[in-house]
Amino acid sequence: MSSRAxxxxxxxxxxxxxxxxxxxxxxxxxxxKGRNYFGDLRSPTPxxxxxxxxxxxSASRYFEDPDVDLEPRSFRRTASEANRVVGNVNHLPSTxxxxxxxxxxxxxxxxxxxxxxxxxxxxxxxxxxTDWPFSYxxxxxxxxxxxxxxxxxxxxxxxPTSPTRAHAPRTKQLPMPPGAPQYSSVRLAGGAQTLGLHxxxxxxxxxxxxxxxxxxxxxxxxxxxxxxxxHARVGALAPLRRAVIAGAEVRPETFAxxxxxxxxxATGVVLVDNTGASHTEPADxxxxxxxxxETIRLALLSRLPNPHDQIGRHLMFxxxxxGFGVYLTERIHAYRGRSTSHAVDDFADPExxxxxxxxxxxxxxxxxxxxxELGGSQDPIAEASYYxxxxxxxxSGVKPFGTPLKQLMRASILRDRxxxxxxISEDMPQATNTVDLDPAVKDYxxxxxxxxxxxxxxxxIVSQTTFIPLLTALIKASGADxxxxxxxxxxxxxxxxxGDVPDGKHIMGxxxxxxxxxxxxxxxxxxxxxxxxxxxxxxxxxxxxxxHNPTLTIMATAxxxxxxxxxxxxxxxxxxxxxxxxxxxxxxxxxxxxGSAAIALRRLKS
Amino acid sequence: MLxxxxxxxxxxxxxxxxxxxxxxxxxxxxxxxxxxxxxxAHQAAVVREATARIIPGPLDDPLEMGHPGAxxxxxxxxxxxxxxxxxxxxxxxxxxxxxGTGAGQFVAxxxxxxxxxxxxxxxxxxxxxxxxxxxxxxxxxxxxxxSALDKDQFLLDDRAAGFLEILYTHAIEGxxxxxxxxxxxxxxxxxxxxxxxxxxxxxxTRAEVSASDGPDVIDPTGVVAQVxxxxxxx
Numbered sequence: 001m002s003s004r005a006x007x008x009x010x011x012x013x014x015x016x017x018x019x020x021x022x023x024x025x026x027x028x029x030x031x032x033k034g035r036n037y038f039g040d041l042r043s044p045t046p047x048x049x050x051x052x053x054x055x056x057x058s059a060s061r062y063f064e065d066p067d068v069d070l071e072p073r074s075f076r077r078t079a080s081e082a083n084r085v086v087g088n089v090n091h092l093p094s095t096x097x098x099x100x101x102x103x104x105x106x107x108x109x110x111x112x113x114x115x116x117x118x119x120x121x122x123x124x125x126x127x128x129x130t131d132w133p134f135s136y137x138x139x140x141x142x143x144x145x146x147x148x149x150x151x152x153x154x155x156x157x158x159x160p161t162s163p164t165r166a167h168a169p170r171t172k173q174l175p176m177p178p179g180a181p182q183y184s185s186v187r188l189a190g191g192a193q194t195l196g197l198h199x200x201x202x203x204x205x206x207x208x209x210x211x212x213x214x215x216x217x218x219x220x221x222x223x224x225x226x227x228x229x230x231h232a233r234v235g236a237l238a239p240l241r242r243a244v245i246a247g248a249e250v251r252p253e254t255f256a257x258x259x260x261x262x263x264x265x266a267t268g269v270v271l272v273d274n275t276g277a278s279h280t281e282p283a284d285x286x287x288x289x290x291x292x293x294e295t296i297r298l299a300l301l302s303r304l305p306n307p308h309d310q311i312g313r314h315l316m317f318x319x320x321x322x323g324f325g326v327y328l329t330e331r332i333h334a335y336r337g338r339s340t341s342h343a344v345d346d347f348a349d350p351e352x353x354x355x356x357x358x359x360x361x362x363x364x365x366x367x368x369x370x371x372x373e374l375g376g377s378q379d380p381i382a383e384a385s386y387y388x389x390x391x392x393x394x395x396s397g398v399k400p401f402g403t404p405l406k407q408l409m410r411a412s413i414l415r416d417r418x419x420x421x422x423x424i425s426e427d428m429p430q431a432t433n434t435v436d437l438d439p440a441v442k443d444y445x446x447x448x449x450x451x452x453x454x455x456x457x458x459x460x461i462v463s464q465t466t467f468i469p470l471l472t473a474l475i476k477a478s479g480a481d482x483x484x485x486x487x488x489x490x491x492x493x494x495x496x497x498x499g500d501v502p503d504g505k506h507i508m509g510x511x512x513x514x515x516x517x518x519x520x521x522x523x524x525x526x527x528x529x530x531x532x533x534x535x536x537x538x539x540x541x542x543x544x545x546x547x548h549n550p551t552l553t554i555m556a557t558a559x560x561x562x563x564x565x566x567x568x569x570x571x572x573x574x575x576x577x578x579x580x581x582x583x584x585x586x587x588x589x590x591x592x593x594x595g596s597a598a599i600a601l602r603r604l605k606s
Numbered sequence: 607m608l609x610x611x612x613x614x615x616x617x618x619x620x621x622x623x624x625x626x627x628x629x630x631x632x633x634x635x636x637x638x639x640x641x642x643x644x645x646x647a648h649q650a651a652v653v654r655e656a657t658a659r660i661i662p663g664p665l666d667d668p669l670e671m672g673h674p675g676a677x678x679x680x681x682x683x684x685x686x687x688x689x690x691x692x693x694x695x696x697x698x699x700x701x702x703x704x705x706g707t708g709a710g711q712f713v714a715x716x717x718x719x720x721x722x723x724x725x726x727x728x729x730x731x732x733x734x735x736x737x738x739x740x741x742x743x744x745x746x747x748x749x750x751x752x753s754a755l756d757k758d759q760f761l762l763d764d765r766a767a768g769f770l771e772i773l774y775t776h777a778i779e780g781x782x783x784x785x786x787x788x789x790x791x792x793x794x795x796x797x798x799x800x801x802x803x804x805x806x807x808x809x810x811t812r813a814e815v816s817a818s819d820g821p822d823v824i825d826p827t828g829v830v831a832q833v834x835x836x837x838x839x840x
Contacts, residue, residue, distance in 0.1 A: 035716045037703075049713045051703035052804030055783035060775075063700050067722040180815040218809025229704030229806050253716060274717040326837065328824040335801070336810040380782040380801050387833075388774060394836050395829070399758065401660040401774060403669045404829040409799045410673070411830045413837075416800065444721070482838045 002027040003284040006269050007248075008256040008298065011098020012236050012551050013538035014289030016146075016558035017565070019239035021285070022246035024566035029249050029281065030240075031271060033290070034094035036252040037064070037101070037227070038237070041244045044213030046237075050101065050227020054379045057102065057226050064093040064101055064227065070444040073293065075501050077455045079432065085501050086441055089452050090317065092291050092505055096252055099291065099505065100235020100551065104224035104339050105205040107152050108371055108548040109143050111167035111348070112136040117544045121350065122365050127428040127457055128314050130543045133513050133524035134560070136168065142556040144172050147203070150238045150555070151211040153178055154203030163349040164200070179208035179217055182337035184419035185375030188325060189342045191478025192374070195470070199374065202343035205552075206233040217338060224339035224376070233338075235551065257447060259286050259302040264532045272445065285533045285568055289558075292507040292540040296435040297450040299511065299521075305530035308518045311511065312436050314429040315452070316545040318370065318506040319460040320488035322498055323421030323471040324414070325480030331416040334377035344372040344474075347423065347467055348547035358466040364459055369467040370425035370547035372474075383415040419480070421471055422488075424506065425464070426547040428457035435510050454502060461493050506550050511540035526561040535565055643690035644731065645682070651750040652738045654682040657777040659757050666754065674794040676777045684780030684789030689731055692723060699723060701786045705806045730772070737769030 003026055007018045010032040022028040039047030056063045065088075073089035076082065092099040113120050115132040123129055153176040159165050178201035189199035206217045217232035231237065244250060253274040260268045260280055268282040288295045296312045304311065346352055347369030350359070359367040378386070387408040391400040398404050411417070438451035468485045475483030488504060490497035514520025517529040526541050528534045537558045539550050546553065642650050654677060658666045663675030691698040696714035715723060741749040744760045752760065761770050780789030782796065784804070790796060796803045826834065 035719075037713070047704075049700070049703045051701065051705060052806050053701055053703075053784050055779055055787060056700050058779075061699070062719070062722065067719065069722050069726060070718060180812040182815055183818060186816065218805075218807070219812075219815045220805045220809040222804070222806075227703070253718065324837065326834070328826060328834075329821055331800070331819055331822050333814075333819060336805075337815045380796070380799060381778055384778040384782060385775075388778065390833055390836065391829075395832055398829055398832065401761075401777075402662050402758070403667050405661060406670060406673060406675065406798075407829050408833060411824050412799060413824070413830065413834065417824065444718075482834055484837055 004029070004282060005285040005287060006031065006256075006281060006283040007287040007289055007537070008269065009098060009289035009291060009294070009538065010096045010236060010240060010250060010252075011092070011289065011291055011538065012100050013291075013554045013558040014098070014287065015236035015240040015243060016555045017287045017289060017535075017537040017562040018243035018248050019246070020559065020562035020566060021287070022243040022248040026285070026566070028243060028247070029251060030243065031254040031256055031269075032096050032250065032252045033255040034064070034066070034096065034252065036096040036250065038096060041096075041237070041240055041250060044241065045215070045231045048227060048229060048231070051229050052220060052222040052226065054222075054381050057222075058381060059088065064095045066091050066094040071449065072441060072443070073449050074438045074441050074451045076451070076453050079434075079453055083438075083441075083451070088501070088503070089450075090293070090502050090505060090507055092507070096250060097236045097240065100237070101227050102225050103235055103551060104373075104549070105233045105235065106340075106343070106373065106549045107147065107150075107203045107205050107552040108343065108345075109168040110136070110546040110548055110553045111163075113167060113350070114544060114546040115139070124365060124428055124457075124459060126430070127459070128431050128519070129429060130512075130514065130519065132543050133515055139553075139556050139560055140169070140171075142559045143552065146552060146555045146559060148175055150205040150234055151175055151207050151214065152203050152205050153208040154201060158200050160198035160200055160345060163351070164198075164345045167349075174203055176208045176211060179206065179338065179341070180219055182334065182341040182375050184332045184334035184377065185337075185340050185342040187327075187332065187478045187480075188374035188419050188421060188474065189344075191325075191474045191476070191480075192344050192372075194477040195474055197344050197346045197474070199342045199344050201341060202373070204338060205235060206338050219337045221335045221337060222379075223337070239555075255445065256290070256298060257301060257445070259288070259298065259304065259534060261302070261304070261531060261534065264530065266531060266534045276445070285535070285565065287535050287537050287565075288511075289537040291538050292510055293435050293450045293452065295536060295538055295540045296510040297437065297448075299528075300437050301447065304528055304534065306521075307530070310519065310521045312434045313431045314509040314512050314543070315433040315435055315454060316427040316429055316507075316509040316542065317454065317502040318504050318545060318547075318550075319425040319427045319456055319464065320504045321423040321425065321464055321468060321471065321485055322488050323423070323475050323485040324483065325419045325421070325475035325478055326413045326482040327417045327419070327479065328413075328481040331412070332377070332419050333416060334375055334419060335379065335416070340373045340375040342374045344374065347372060347470070348426075354466055354470060355463075358462055362458070362462045364462060367459060367463050367466060368426045368547050369463050370423050371549070372471075373422045373424070374419070376420040376422065377415055377418045380409070380415065383412070384409060386414055413482075419475075419478070421475065421485070423467060423471060424504070424547065424549060425460060425467075427545045428459045429509055429512075429544055430457055433509075456491055461491060464494070506539075506545070508539040508542035508545050508550055511536045512543045513541045514543060525564045526557070527565075533568060535561065537562065640683070642682075642686040643693065644686050645689075645734075648748075648750075649734065649738045650682050650686070652741055652748075653685060653734070653773070655750040655757060656741065656761060656773050657681045657780070659754065659761055660774055660777040661781050674798055676781050678791065679781040679789045679795045680791045681777050681780030681789050683791075684783070684787055685734070685776050687788030688776070689727060689734065692720070692727055697723070698787070701784060705804070733769065733772055737766070737772065740766055740769060
């Protein structure tokens, strides 16, 4: 009889774990609290309800996102203040496929220094910087495997030797060459080169040619924040497909409200269906993969072992800075293409001269910015909403609607003439940045919602102050007539920003991996300390945040860890041994042998 | 520094801006050809005239000759479709995929989504019923027959602030969203701003993605200059 695994969440991490377990002979049930917008998940191109539709995809319609009227979160900056916001706090899509249904699909790798941050760069004052339980060298083959699985375009020979390939060495070419360079990205890449930076076609999980039954991307332009109508861009759907082919069941509109456990073992999960009815589904292995914030919420709702008060601590968002280049003599047409096609890595390097100077001046051991995504823009409803904001707040003596709005829409300075930059900066882990259960706010089911307490570290602000002028210089060097950069999220130093609540969708930490239970929640393979059969498979296990988009690393980490969970089925023998009164050293040894066998098998395959 | 209200008062002295309301016969013709699922004829008229102030077209502002706005996009229809969306099965909230639109195909709401939208749309219906009453009250009669300048003043009245928020959001959405949702008639909103709309299944060629479209110089006057100034000061 096969062992039963329940995977909670069908996004990048959950689908990857489900694939490994289902193909490893486990009976897998994947529960997803959102709905399913896809047809036959065994197909490389299932029917889909996603389309080129800005209104449907907008934040106010909750097509793939959780409906904030039903499932809000709360946000405050420090533990001593009241909630600033109850509503959308960095909500990720809640639907089969998770965040990858509408991700931007940029797939840079984390760097060697990200995995050994404490050893290689030393401690950061007032931050909980630590090492990952594995190195870049160990995870590199899993990166290779995920890049093949989801279909990444790019050319390793076009990645800069330094810093990119020096910090993330590669032994394999990517499965597909880069697609068409996007004009808006090329313009900004030109500006970057003028400044002596090293722009490159960024690897992304979007086809540039037919791939494993999926068509080549046709650069429709409705990319980031839109579901792909043709599956040229997938993410979770690739491993989910293999999981389903291997027999896994996907059960949408099913909310996991509690992991049932006693002693060292979970025995099941309380599931609530869309009528509100609940039951306990038995499980031999529980995989928590609801994405960082929801996984922490579930851990707290389940009162998982937490002897050192670590669950929910060291929450990280990337610290985003947005640059705007406006071109008055031509339209840049960023509405065609794959959101952006080029990136710059130089600012992610702590050895970048301006970063070193800033670190010395601020008395910090190092300063990092992050990867720059070059060339994004926005669509008309978002554009008009932005002008409305400007007309209503920033301009005096102008009617806040009417012909001024129409003139701005025709000129299109913030859409068709805009080439944007996002800098995705490293966010230091801090014990005081947390997710806990809001004592007052509940979802429509009556379940307490996640409360986020978060403020940036001094490092992030020093980094932002350092790189804002450089972003502006890059934009100006590209030939833009107007160039400026602003923080995406306000802080004490920058009260004026694009928003007041982090909304970058890169959410990590809180269930951090580590070898010391006093400073981590999960062990070196993502298993919750103190429990033998509860594991975590999403970004919450990240000990540090890196300076690059996290999803590829979520999937590679899930793949590495899940290969070792396949052997956990032998832990079922643990119970038998315990019942028969024998000591469990034999079972532990058996589990260790099975784990080693799984690792050996993986090495053989790769 | 002038306040917004002062500015409007100043504008009202200019003969150019002395706009007259639609002729009565034209309003009657519109009312006769349009039937709505939610709005009464009067509510529709108030919403039409209010949103036409927010995104004006040729009938609303002489500066907009040749430039369709909310009236031409039929934003009133868009709002009526939204407010009556749950009366249809499937509900008219989410258009289907993968190429979307025009076929009138919608995605049925899940149990959970239906619950949220029932609450949200009930609140919106109330906001529209009450908002029309408020605008009429501020106008001291029928808002829809007031002069253009008066309508602008009424919309900026503090008592209408909440309703203006909703009208503004829906004027934008109804003008620039896919026509399947009832607005953006004949893609007038997109054509006006040179936005091509959905590109699937054709997409774009490599040349269209990678090459410049050639020079297209902005008219850097008026509010455009002001906004560029504000942005450049960041």
